[in-house]
Amino acid sequence: MAASKFSTATLTTSLKHQTPFDGICAKISAFYFDLDNTLIPTRAGDSKAIRKLAEVLETQYCLTKDDATLATQTFLKSFRRCPDNTQTSLDSWRTHLWRESLQSKHKHLAEQIYPQWLKLRYRYLAIPPDYVQLLQRMRRAGYALAIITNGPSNAQWEKVAKLHVRGYFDCILVSSDLPWEKPHPEIFYEACNFLHVKPQECAMIGDKLETDIKGGHLAQLGLTFWTPLNSSAASQCLDDVAYKPHIKLNSLLEIYKYFPRLNAVAAPIAAPQHHATSTSSRRSSHISSTIISSNSISSSSNNRGSSDAYRRQCAYRRGGSLPAMDCSNSEAENSCDSIL
Template sequence: MRRQWLAQILWERWGVALEVASNVCKAYLRAFRKCPENLSMSLDSWRRMLWAQALGDQYNKLAGEVYQTWLQLRYDYLALTPEVQNLLQKLRQHYFVGLITNGTSRAQWEKIERLHLRSFFDVVLVSGDLPWEKPHHKIFHVACDYLGVKPQQCIMVGDKLETDILGGAEANLGGTVWVPLSDIQVDGNLPQPDHVIEHVTDLPDLLPKNPKVPRFRRNSRTLRVSLPDFEDGNSNSSDGS
């Protein structure tokens, strides 16, 4: 959907033919998913270069403006709605709430900061800071250990069967809740969630009606750990979102 919006903007604002604009956006997305960042360059410089390559010789002079437009669309699309913000605030009155995201450290923390996510979670883990990524069970257990809870006391809520739901099962969490992003049917070859809900705001219907309020740490902070603190594990890759 964002790709279609941007292709339309390329046509309306800069006169790029729609078919060409669509191909440009596809080329950028392929390159971005293959290598979302280059540690020898800043995130902005790397992404502008990817746009310049996707735009080709005829339009590469537009790379800077197109990149800024894409970045704005990206975070407008990813921003939490007021309903989801309200949900997270209410959940934190009764539960610990954590965020585990796959991806490179710089790119994911940029996302976390731009979307102002820290204030909604008791722990935030980025796979790029650790030796493991979802669905590896250890990344879930790090979050549990930090919060001082047992895996069986936790549920995993996510939109990806192959990382979120499988990871929750592999970590022996108390349950998994799938929030599909589209009308995808559960494939028998994929991990089966314990529950499926249409929208994340339906989550309270699955939770205890009179939960016990946890004792929150007075010095609550966002957890950010470095690689040397842990044993080597599998490599990390971006989710490309």
Template sequence: MKLVEVLEQQYGLDHDTAVESSNTFLRALRARPDDESFTIDEWPAHLWRNALPKNYKHITKNISAEWINLRFKNLALTNDVIHLLETLREDYLLGLITNGSSRAQWQKIERLGLRKYFDCVLVSGDLPWEKPDQQIFFEACKKLNVEPKTCIMVGDRLETDIKGGKKAELGGTVWVPLQKDEVASDMPDFTINKVTELPEVLPNSPKFKHSTSKIC
């Protein structure tokens, strides 16, 4: 809806056209988040060019830049999440596993400054597997030099994060649903409302000191 506001207020599109253009762009991006025949920033501009009405093609470059700024502003870690990661890392090894094309995912990782919070970062686009394939979880465990049974998977997607964690027979799975009415088909070991509640379900909580567990 932020995109719709920008298209309406800054570029004069009527509401219905702004909604349709935004939805068309987002559907195209989700279907194909990257195309290496374009630079990483040119690709979304190309998708916007196809999504906008003919008489608004001239704003393609500007709205693409607006979208990129909005995206990373809304993806940025909050202070509470940064504190959580920094505190967890005092006693746990932390791994990040993300599905997606290599360039698109690394762009997010780098622009959001995520690397410094994790001991291992895996992008499925660099590997022959993606979540929920158990092999990508085993690879993370290998990088961290730990056994799968000592790891906990924390994720918001049942079909990839929780299902994959269970297939890999990790020590536990923690689900953070994106929508309150979402029903868990692959039952996680724990469900929390937001990631900052994670310490409540970890071993030796709430201060989670002196634990030997690892978190992926």
């Protein structure tokens, strides 16, 4: 979701009007963010990158417009369906997808095309500057921050690394590293345990009703904020939705309206994102197997399985081999409806 302009004047004016959630907002001490299409514009960014690459294939590699369009759309569809493969590295898997997407006479170009696509992808997936400032203000205001994202471990941790987001967060949870994924309440409780906060003191922010919002309700978090992926999603009727968001945001920046503390802190000094690092007082951005204790917020021994199995799950974090993955359930690339 692209950042929209939300001027200081608008923020100041909006703060004069109280909302029905003021009392609950005052009790919030931690924010849980979804990653894709909430913090970073995954779907829109991937579409922009693939359109730009189609132009590159025409101008640099002399493909016809039809061939370039077919190859790039075929790749994007395959990539969204299965962004990772347990049997090989990310680079090898994506190069394979490019080779399969190109016509026979162009398959030899896959090794050259892949790195160009990767560079374009992360250019368009960058966190909008306004969102970066929001995260910085949240930190300065004393809120604990976590990312809770579904998806394959390697692919999600690559985003964290290449987009330099780790330094803004106290905790980052990727579902493939753990025995559960959103909307299972245990993944939210895991963040609560790590940050030493109660569920009712936390707010979940995400674009998916069926994972982010439902999960927030199942875990009995204090608030759920819904950031619809697009105007079509935003206009959908919620009458038949079992787990409705407490608040719908047209832009992530509307968070300022509900948390005046964010406007009260001094504006952070702009700095390149790659310089954002954890301070000595900040908790680690990942959970080790030793953090899980018997006094978890909710009893979940049956869900977790044996401690050895859980340690093996944790060993997969950030670049290790992954357990078998069901490619049909990958929130990481939102593998569902349209190609572009």
